[in-house]
Amino acid sequence: MATVTSDPFVGRLVDGRYHVVSRIARGGMATVYLAVDRRLDREVALKVMHPHLAEGSDGSEFVARFRREARAAARLAHPGVVAVFDQGVDGETSYLTMEYVPGTNLRQVLQAEGPLTVGRSLDLLEQILDALAAAHRKGLVHRDVKPENVLLDESGRVKVADFGLARAVSEGASTATSTILGTVAYLGPELITSGQCDARTDVYAVGVLAYEMLTGRHPFTGETPLQVAFQHVNSDIPAPSDVEPWIPAEVDVLVCALAARSPEDRPVDASAALSLVRQTRQSLGPADLDRRSSAAPGAVPASSGPSAGSPDTAVLGVATGALASALAGPGTSVTTVPDPTPTTTLPGLPTSPIPAPTTYPVADSQHTQVLDRGALAGHALEPSDDGPVDEASPGARRRRRWWWGLAITLLVVGAVTGASWWFLSGPGAYTAVPGGLVGVPQAGAEQTLDAVKLHSSVTTAYDDTFAAGSVISTDPGAGERVRKDGTVHLLVSLGVKMVEIPSGLVGKPVDEATEALEDAGFTVGDPKEAYSDTAPAGTVVAVSEPEGTAVPHSTVPVLTVSQGPAPVTIPQVVGLEKEAALTALSDLGLKPSSTDDYSETVAAGLVVSQTPENGTEGHRGDKVALVISLGPPLVEIPDTYGRNVTEAEKMLRDAGFEVEVRHPQGISPLNIVYAQDPAGGDGKTAPKGSTIVINVF
Structure with a gap:
């Protein structure tokens, strides 16, 4: 298979494991590289999704579709299907690794050799249908069968690749919100008009492949993809002998049966189509099998649908009712299918593209007691009226000594009285509250107060800021006056207030659970919603904090509330084997049951009918009744x-x-x-x- 090396991705080491050697091909969704798995020392095909597809509001849908390829192909174990080894994400790069198939693909064979012989065409058809039959038995539809996805290894054996557009039948047929993706030259009419597809859609694409291998051209051509799609919807595929008259009638019947416009007229799946191909081969002689078109090698005309030689084939995205109606023609029922993915633009059509910390006020309860001092009033001593006093006489000397004694006595009394007031009621009776008490452990604060002959008292309170056991505040505050034998009141933290989440919330109605949390002191956050197969709608299925545990009082618990079972579109399982049908329904969360009955038209072991029918809207846990064929009565x-x-x-x-x-x-x-x-x-x-x-x- 030819490779391209002019790519900046070449030489990179993806996910520390896959060394990119060269580019193999580039498609609408991804680029495929040849890489070496350093861990297992083997060559692999590394498929890297285009980065722009993961951008925007629809990016997640493209990533999911890309990864679906790995999950779908990994379910298949068949030598005719390219094996998927691994998938992952490296930074913004979504990738998967697949079996590397050295060789070529059917598109390149047709370009090099032109139309193939009848015998070789039938050989390739058998191998392609055998691989698709394995997928159909697993309930998978490829949806994008085309020459580029039919690889041929160096021995010429077929390997069907790129289940990137495959959708499990268990996910339901394409709905009104899905996107039609696929190369327009090979799209079944039902996929174009309504988005509906099943195994018969793959059979249609194989029929177009058969026509192309035999004649070297597509059955429908036009100047635009829209014109090609219109013909698929409104015209029956022409017989190959219209182009090459030598083609046997048996081959005409085979091709027209595979590519019948109505799905009801085609084989029900690839297994039935494979049987038809083998019957056709048995009806032909050696001369018929060896015949081929006289067209020169390499003369495969390029249709206006997909470019015949480019990996970037045209993609049809049906985005508006007007477009679908145009394709379907008058009188045809059409389902509008919006297209969220980048596709080839059809000419002439528009494109769409925690609470604040608690503060504790400290009351100013300091009262200073002021004692009224009585003033010492000296009385003026008037001279005696008995006459002049003789200062030198003994009486005068006795009077002077008396006055001096009285003065000294008064001074001493005043000094004692003032000192008593100073130290008992005045400024000398007080001291300042030491600083540095806030934030320290209670024991440390008490030691500091004891050192300055102050007493302490303690009250406690919850606090979101101070650690448990540390001082939040003092009364009086630091630097304020307190009697020297007084008491400083310490407010000590109990730490963050912890509240227990009530038990038994799960299973209660959301209103009751919310009320229980609010009664416990919580502010409850906006509830989340989730689907649940077991919990009735409106009941709590989860709490953001474990029930019965203590959490900070400022925690905002959030309840997850059940919306009931998730909605499901009932898929089409009629025609599948019993086990495949049961698995497809169980994978969607549905509860299938089966009964057996005879059928003259459906082979033993296959599903004859289902209730509810395909496309019915239901929910996970809904019952689906199947009738399994016992064969003829x-x-x-x-x-x-x-x-x-x-x-x-x-x-x-x-x-x-x-x-x-x-x-x-x-x-x-x-x-x-x-x-x-x-x-x-x-x-x-x-x-x-x-x-x-x-x-x-």
Whole structure:
């Protein structure tokens, strides 16, 4: 397979494991590189999604579609399907690693060789359908079968690649919100008009491939993809012999059956189509198988649909009702399908593109007691009226000593009184509250107060800022006056207030759970919603904080409330094997059940019918009833021994059997039945439609 090296991604080491060697191809969703897995020392194909597809509001949808390829292909274990090894994300790079298939693809073979022989075309069809049959049995639809996705290894064996557009049937047929993606030249009419697809859509694409391999051209051509799509919807595929008259009629019937415009007219899946291809081969002679078109090698015309030689094939995105109506033609029911992905623009059509910390006020309760001092009033001593005083006389000296004593006494009393006031009621009776007490542990604050002969008292309170056991505030505050023998009141933190989340919230109605949390002291956040298969709608399925645990009082618990089971679109499982149908429904969360019944039209082991039908809107947990075919019903075998052959044939045919008449002993005019296999009578039965052999002489 040709490679390209002019790419800045070449040489990179992805996810520390995959060394990119060269570019192989570039498609609408991703680029494929040849890389070496350093861990396992092997070559792999590394598929890297285009970065721009992961951008914008629809980016997640593209990432999911890209990763779906890995999940879908990983479910397949078939030699004809390219194996997927790994998927991952490296930074903004979404990638998956696949089996590297050295060789070429069918597109390059057609470009190099032109139309193929009938025999080789049938060989390739058998291998392609065998691989698709494995997918269909798993409930998977490829949706993008085209020559670029049919790889041929160096031995010429087919490997079907790129299940990137595959959707599990269990995810339902394409709905009105899906996008039609696929190369327009190979799209089934039902996928274009309504977005509906199933295994028969892949069969249609294989029919177009068959036409192209035999004739070297597409069945429908036009100047724009819209014109090609219009023909798919409104015209039956032409017989290949219209272009190449030498093509046998059996091959015409095969191609037209595979690519029938109505899905009901096609084989139900790739297994049925494969049987049809093999029957066609058996009906052809060696000369027919060796024939091919006389067109020169390499003369494969390029249609106006996909570019025949480019990996970036045209993509049809049906985005408006007007476009779908134009494709469908008058009188056709159309489902509008918006397109969120970048696609090839069709000419002439528009594009769409925590509470604040608690503060504790400290009351100013300091009261200073002021004692009123009584003033010492000296009384003026007037001279005696007894006459002049003799200062030198003993009496005068005694009076002077008396006055000096009185003065000294008054001074001493005043000093004592003032000192008493200073130290007992005045400024000398107080001291300042030490600083540095706030934020320290209670024991440390008490030691500091004790050192300055102050007492302490303690009250406690919760606080969101101060650690438990540390001082929040003092009363009086630091630097304020307090009596020297007074008491400083300490407010000590209990730490953050912890509140217990109530138990038993899960399973309660959301209103009751909210009320329980609010009663416990919480402010409850806006609830989240989630689907639940078990919890009734409106009940709590989860709490953001574990029930019964203590959390800070400022925590805002959030309740997750059930919306009930998630909605589900019932998928199409009719025609699938029983186990595949049960798995597809169970994977969606549905509860399938099955009963057995006989069917003359559906093979044993396949689903005959389903209730509810495909496309019905339901929910996870809904029941889906399936009827599984037991094959044709058993019918009692008539005993024809001794009867005339004509009468015997009529009896057997009327009973619902095919009849084979044998004449082991030669033709006889008696025409009497002398042996029957299987024998009849005595309540013996056989499947209706089976063959009864009668021997006649």
